[in-house]
Amino acid sequence: MAQVQTGKKVFVADRRELSAGLGKKVVVDGKELALFLQEDGGVHAIENSCPHKGGPLSEGIVSGDHVYCPLHDWKISTKTGEAGGADEGCVECFEVEIKDEQVFVFLKG
Ligand code: FES
Numbered sequence: 001m002a003q004v005q006t007g008k009k010v011f012v013a014d015r016r017e018l019s020a021g022l023g024k025k026v027v028v029d030g031k032e033l034a035l036f037l038q039e040d041g042g043v044h045a046i047e048n049s050c051p052h053k054g055g056p057l058s059e060g061i062v063s064g065d066h067v068y069c070p071l072h073d074w075k076i077s078t079k080t081g082e083a084g085g086a087d088e089g090c091v092e093c094f095e096v097e098i099k100d101e102q103v104f105v106f107l108k109g
Pocket of ligand 1: 052070
């Protein structure tokens, strides 16, 4: 299915700097994002602030396409930004494009 990418396209990282299982914090336009390299080579980008109390999700423990917040262990999907289990909340997630190992995100607004 084709994805429609809207917003401002911004370079955020070289994919070779990323490691599967480890988040990476980047700052673009004053906004902190957390990048997560997937086993299939794709990259997920979400806001680097847990919906609970703002924990840095880039420092959490990664399991597949989820990350556990380092502060109180909420499980957040790196794909949809949604909190799992009994927890409710959602962080912003961003469309990603990868071209020649260069990772770009589309910032909304
Ligand atoms: S701040 Fe993330 S679980 Fe509390």
